[in-house]
Amino acid sequence: MRANFATTPNGVIKINGTSSGVSGPPDKEVFRFLRNNCDAILVGAATARAETYSTPTRNAGTPPQLVVVTNSFDIAETSQYLDENNPPLIATSRLSMSKNTDRVVRISNTATVLAFGENSVDFDELFSHLFAQGIRILLFEGGPAVFSQLLLDGLVDELCLTISPRIGSGTPTGFAEIGATPPIEMTLAGLFETDGYLFCRYLIKYI
Secondary structure, three states: EEEEEEEOOOOOOOOOOEHOOOOOOOHHHHHHHHHHOOOOEEHHHHHHHHHOOOOOOOOOOOOOOOEEEEOOOOOOOOOOOOOOOOOOOEEOOOOHHHHHHHHHOOOOOOEEEOOOOOOOOOOHHHHHHHHHOOOOEEEEOOOOOHHHHHHHHHOOOEEEEEEOOOOOOOOOOOOOOOOOOOEEEEEEEEEOOOOOEEEEEEEEEOO
8 A cells, every 4th residue: 555645845735726736747757657557446425525535547447446435425526537338436435425415426437436444444354355356456546534544544555655745734634643652653754856856655654
């Protein structure tokens, strides 16, 4: 499970509501490279909405599977990623599915909706399902709340972190919040710079 984030040095990950103000051409090139080298893309529903996600594509071959995680089933029926030709997997909880049966039926032709966990998405269940479907490289693209839970569950293998060459406006939020748990250590496995953007590849070390 590989996560990809971009941040300014002062901890801003969104400017005017999206990551585009933090990103730039070199970062977008890394973004495309990671998408071209994964089997599936995992993203929270709020991030998919804010970033106006559409059906993923790749340079050649079968495009990656899109997996959208939601505990509240806040899935707009007009979302661009709902696609009958390449339906995403909407991962939710059994409680959320039972409360939103009408909406589940309405998007049944453009998405596959499955429940993992009772009151919130159980990522162990979800990952077991994806593994059984042949998913071996999973790329996580946001947002911070889902990423924090994945870290706490010990499910993140590596982090690709872009540090943008600008001080970001707005409120610094960071991309993870792990509370009072012990720090999660990382090993720097790769580092390069292009046009002032610093690209770091970390391996997560769970004790």
